[in-house]
Amino acid sequence: MLADNLAAVLARIAAAAGRVGRDVAEVRLLAVSKTVSEERIRLAVQAGVCDLGENKVQELTRKRLALGEMDVSWALIGHLQTNKVRDAVRHADEFHALDRLKLAEALDRRLQGEGRGLDVFVQVNTSGEASKFGLAPEALTGFLDELVHYRSLRVRGLMTLAAFDPDPERSRGCFALLRRLRDEARQRDPDLIGPGELSMGMSGDFEVAVEEGATSVRVGQSIFGARALPDSHYWPDESGLTPPTGER
Ligand SMILES: *Cc1c(COP(=O)(O)O)cnc(C)c1O
Numbered sequence: 001m002l003a004d005n006l007a008a009v010l011a012r013i014a015a016a017a018g019r020v021g022r023d024v025a026e027v028r029l030l031a032v033s034k035t036v037s038e039e040r041i042r043l044a045v046q047a048g049v050c051d052l053g054e055n056k057v058q059e060l061t062r063k064r065l066a067l068g069e070m071d072v073s074w075a076l077i078g079h080l081q082t083n084k085v086r087d088a089v090r091h092a093d094e095f096h097a098l099d100r101l102k103l104a105e106a107l108d109r110r111l112q113g114e115g116r117g118l119d120v121f122v123q124v125n126t127s128g129e130a131s132k133f134g135l136a137p138e139a140l141t142g143f144l145d146e147l148v149h150y151r152s153l154r155v156r157g158l159m160t161l162a163a164f165d166p167d168p169e170r171s172r173g174c175f176a177l178l179r180r181l182r183d184e185a186r187q188r189d190p191d192l193i194g195p196g197e198l199s200m201g202m203s204g205d206f207e208v209a210v211e212e213g214a215t216s217v218r219v220g221q222s223i224f225g226a227r228a229l230p231d232s233h234y235w236p237d238e239s240g241l242t243p244p245t246g247e248r
């Protein structure tokens with residue numbers, strides 16, 4: 001069942017890449033395992049998953065320690081509070097939601113203490129929804145310029161969450177905008193955007209994301225089944241839940 005879901009997602013990624021003449025090897029599947037039990041994560045890894053994504057640092061830390069014997073990579077893909085950088089730095093292999101300099105500074109300081117670097121994606125708010133985390137598109141250039149000061153952070157590219165809409169075509173504009181921002185940043189100064197990867201696309205819209213240039217898609221429910229917890233538990237959107245003061 002889980003292996004069938006995984007195979008189906010991979011086939012859909014390959015088909016989407018094929019439609020736009022992309023090499024499917026350019027697209028990495030991050031299996032988003034939030035709320036998923038360790039037992040089922042093991043099954044997914046046995047079925048071929050090698051990259052896992054978790055939204056919350058506490059959950060990532062707990063699962064990583066419990067599943068330490070598995071040769072997999074863990075991406076932290078959700079909003080991170082500055083007071084939680086310690087676990088992020090210790091346990092995440094990459095971080096997809098860098099959206100403010102205060103956080104960059106806190107991560108960099110910790111990383112220097114641990115003597116390691118961290119792959120990061122800069123999160124951009126491409127939907128214009130006020131409740132979403134991420135930099136405003138027009139703030140990206142200045143942000144990338146500042147990031148060079150934080151030497152432990154290795155910028156790999158950009159990340160976004162598209163507008164919430166049951167119609168995946170509505171996500172296309174968000175994804176196209178992220179790609180355009182990447183292209184513009186590259187043109188201005190290719191050193192500031194690293195390999196210029198694009199982390200975008202989830203269960204509802206990953207095929208559109210691949211068509212628009214995604215290099216990492218973050219897919220949970222299409223692999224593991226529907227989550228019991230509403231997304232508002234993980235995202236500030238729509239829930240009325242606001243980020244802690246001083247954290248934006
Ligand atoms: C949960 C989550 C996803 C995956 O969503 P699904 O609907 O399970 O595919 C992608 N990105 C982020 C940041 C998430 O929190």
